[in-house]
Amino acid sequence: MEVMQWIITTDEEGSRIDQFVTKQGEDWSRSMVQQWIKEGQVLVNNKTVKSNYKLNAEDEVEVSVPEAVEPDILPENIPLQVVYEDADVIVINKERGIVVHPAPGHYSGTLVNALMYHCNDLSGINGEKRPGIVHRIDKDTTGLLVAAKHDKAHEQLSRQLQDKSMKREYAAIVHGVVEHDKGTIDAPIGRDERDRQKMKVTQRNAKDAVTHFDVLERFAHYTYIHCELETGRTHQIRVHMKYINHVIAGDPKYGKKNTLPIDGQALHAHTLSFIHPMTQERMTFKAPLPEEMESLLESLRKIT
Template sequence: MLPPHSTRIARCCSTSLSTNVYGSHPENVTLVSTTSEAAITPAHAGLRLDRALGILFPEHSRNFLARLIEEGRVRVDDRVAAKPSQRVEDGQRVAIDVPDAAPSSAVSQDLPLTILYEDDDLVAIDKPAGLVVHPAAGHADGTLVNALLFHVKDLSGVGGEIRPGIVHRLDKDTSGVMVIAKHDDAHRRLTEAWSTDAMRKEYLALVYGTPDPDRGTIDAAIGRDPRDRKRMAVVANGGRRAVTDYELRERLRYVSLVQCRLRTGRTHQIRVHLKHAGHPLVGDPLYSGPQWRGIPDKKVQRTLASFTRQALHAARITLPHPRSGERMTFVAPLAPDFAALLDALR
């Protein structure tokens, strides 16, 4: 048992796309963090959680601790804390996970980069699964931004020193096409297009089951999951409107290939909407779990179990060119592991 107040260094994997106390970072970024634990004594019993934490961990401000709670970085008796106002009880153990500060700038690195298109205003690239988009705590280098600084060099400064040129992001374990701005005016125009229907974003997802009907629209607000602050969920109150068009592309055994078009751009939107519709993504560690265990075919079970990332690929982006206004389409071929998975299931 740990003493009443103890600290250990923990290397953990964050599955949140939320903005944390050190800034925004993509989902599944591996964070280096410090986890501190303490025991609730009779002197703390009945206090609000954020107030009790302020007493137990005086090195942090109460506002800072409240933000950690909102981000799902505080646990009470090994359960993620629901809200700062919850009351604590004698004998409970609390733990806070404080991420180390993110790097303040990015460095140029000669990393492999697949460029689909490049001109004086923008670059379209094919991001592989497993690549973090920009530096964050625990990922000072080895990111897409580090590769861009080496291969492209001229990037917009709108995103700052950590996110130069980054107009939009893909989760670490999502593959596919991304568009990068090479100067500030292009960045502003691309960002405006991204937030409207002027930019068409199409994805391919492999899901459990078969959607019925074959095509449709999911219009359901998304917000923080009240039961787990690291996840998003469809919520009745307090969420942001999210709209996803979907169309069945191929029926396979126990799973289906679905094309999705985003009309809005919410955190984990496709993953949350398809789970809400009863068809979570294959391999999604956050929203699916080992659903393959319920499949009677052992060979299919093994095939699906071997795919350990969300089966999601950003296949196509169509947008107006930031200078000429010409409609342009960029397509990223299906990632090799995704293609191999489909072949094994056909």
């Protein structure tokens, strides 16, 4: 059992204990934390409290995190949009709403569950919960990703991610009118200390992150852009666009209140290029914009 401790600052004073604790864990839900509070696993100044307890500055919060009991990851007959497949790799055009790999709260219905059903074997380098997964895209981001069917293919593809020979390009619709026709955002990304479920541009415990962008089309209050990743940090494009005050339209985590007819961020991985791990041929795949984003662009063109 892991024990975690915090001392409340003046900025955090007045927060509910259940809300505060929930923000400290990347995968902690509020209902989960409230159950811990009921079971006495959350203490304030060495005493049990109720979920609605309001924190004071200098309060000492201690959480005894129970060991997670994780279910087996099972194959599931989930339809896949297979763009390419051979004995070594499989390229998928992921739909919106599908989590790539199992995690707390998402042990079924993931891309991994679908791949386990579809493929006879997958690489084991990333462990039993991420078989075959070389890179990932967010749940509500659509588009292309490649999975490896054996460890040698996985090693080769992972090396391409590291040496930047794997190319990943995205289309996005962002808030505001981007003035520059093109640009590069070179800003390190790390975990947001105030909300562990978010990332942010920071110098603390961060990794280098570089995103290149080009403007494709401007509208009255939005811009359609093309992005190319030089690095692959968690939520990289979403965080970088927020950093330059052009948050991605429909982004529920980093964006403004969604007033557009799209369920989730308007972000699509449209091009993926890599060197085949066995034949050494450069392979490039493209996925058209999902209908939802095409419709959104058409509606924006009518009001410009």
